[in-house]
Amino acid sequence: MSGNQVALWYLVASVLFILALKGLSHPESARRGNLFGMIGMAIAVVVTMAIVENRVMIILAIAIGGTIGAIVSRRVEMTQMPELVAAMHSLVGMAAVLIAITAVNNPAAFGIPDPMPAGNRLELFIGTFVGAITFSGSVIAFGKLAGLGRHFRLFSSAPVVFPGQHLLNLALALVMIGFGVAFFLAPDKAWVAFGVMTAIAFVLGVLIIIPIGGADMPV
Amino acid sequence: MTEAIDPTVFYLIVFVLAVFVGYHVIWNVTPALHTPLMSVTNAISSVIIVGALLAAGPAGGDFGSIVGAVAVGLAAVNVFGGFLVTQRMLEMFRKKQPKSGEKKH
Numbered sequence: 001m002s003g004n005q006v007a008l009w010y011l012v013a014s015v016l017f018i019l020a021l022k023g024l025s026h027p028e029s030a031r032r033g034n035l036f037g038m039i040g041m042a043i044a045v046v047v048t049m050a051i052v053e054n055r056v057m058i059i060l061a062i063a064i065g066g067t068i069g070a071i072v073s074r075r076v077e078m079t080q081m082p083e084l085v086a087a088m089h090s091l092v093g094m095a096a097v098l099i100a101i102t103a104v105n106n107p108a109a110f111g112i113p114d115p116m117p118a119g120n121r122l123e124l125f126i127g128t129f130v131g132a133i134t135f136s137g138s139v140i141a142f143g144k145l146a147g148l149g150r151h152f153r154l155f156s157s158a159p160v161v162f163p164g165q166h167l168l169n170l171a172l173a174l175v176m177i178g179f180g181v182a183f184f185l186a187p188d189k190a191w192v193a194f195g196v197m198t199a200i201a202f203v204l205g206v207l208i209i210i211p212i213g214g215a216d217m218p219v
Numbered sequence: 220m221t222e223a224i225d226p227t228v229f230y231l232i233v234f235v236l237a238v239f240v241g242y243h244v245i246w247n248v249t250p251a252l253h254t255p256l257m258s259v260t261n262a263i264s265s266v267i268i269v270g271a272l273l274a275a276g277p278a279g280g281d282f283g284s285i286v287g288a289v290a291v292g293l294a295a296v297n298v299f300g301g302f303l304v305t306q307r308m309l310e311m312f313r314k315k316q317p318k319s320g321e322k323k324h
Contacts, residue, residue: 010269018240024256025248027312033307034255037263038302045298050251052276057288061275065292069300072309077239080303084255088300089261091293095271098290101272106283110273111250 001050010045014150016040083145090138093205097198100124104194115188125180128194129201136205144212160210169207176200255308262301268294 017040023033045062049055069088076084084123103124107114116124143155154160183190248256271294275287 005260013266014324016268017266018244020259021241021244021256024252024259025244025250026248030252030255030312031306031309034302034305037259037305039267039299041263041266041302044269045272051250052272053278054284058272058275058291061288061292062295062298065295066299069296069298070222070303072296073300073303075259076304078307078311081258081308084300084304085258085261088304089264092261092264092267092297095265095267095290095293098286098293099267099270099274102283105286106277109277109287130289150287154226160242168227170323191223 001047006047006051009043013040013044013047016043019059021084029171032202041169080146083142085106086138086142086145090135090142093131093134093136097128097135100128100131100198104189104191118184121184121186124194125183126196128198129176129180130200132201133205133208136202137209139206140206144209154210157213165207169204172200172204172207176204241244247313252312255305255312258305258308262305265294265297265301268298 012046016036019034020033020040021036023029023036025030042060049058056132072084072166103110103112112120136167140143140154143149143152144157146155149156149158176197179193179200183193183197186193245256268291269289271290273287275284275291277284
């Protein structure tokens, strides 16, 4: 399949995703919308499978992950749904971080020249810090929604606040951006800058979510 | 005009238009559907599996493809779990047929 054909199929999938969201705006069309989302996802995955080589390992990974997802989503109580969504979303964040790591490790797999040009570095910087914050923030959200506060203070549904919190968060964000800039400007793989930036992002994910009360967890 | 346009410009165009579409599609969702909406947007976000597939893609069991395969697995949990959870939530909105039994939740 040519690159252009793949891209056109991605366009079909994107349109289906938009229709999925649109369907969710009214109860009558909502279930159909969810179906559109499933079809769009199936198209995106199948088309991408056509252009990769490592299919056995990938199919195994999809089978294992998909089975876990299907079983867990069927067995959980309706009242536990929000925390399940938070928990699953943390996986998406972690996946983003892992993908960024593989891109820095082997840009050629994505068709990116090595050493990486600035545009790709910027995109990886953003991708990894958003992914890391998503991961740790979603884990905290899960803990708060699941009422796990008695096991671990950071999961408390009461807001966890401390003096100087906002200054700390701001300082950490600036340091993280600093390392991001270092990564952006570096001529080589710059693993140290990348690694520190990602580590700070994980910490920030925790810090920005813990002051939010459990009832406001849809954040 | 003879100068070619950098592909990055096209990506920026797609991004900006997507932001507008997203804003307008989401804005009118009725509050009762906010939780299923959160669930379906989570499910759609697992399209990151495409990135993971490309990461795991190159043949050979090296670091990149193993980490990529782990990422595929994580995203796959959300691909299946995400849409199924949304479906369960949306089933609560089905118009109830007159029935003597009751759905167990």
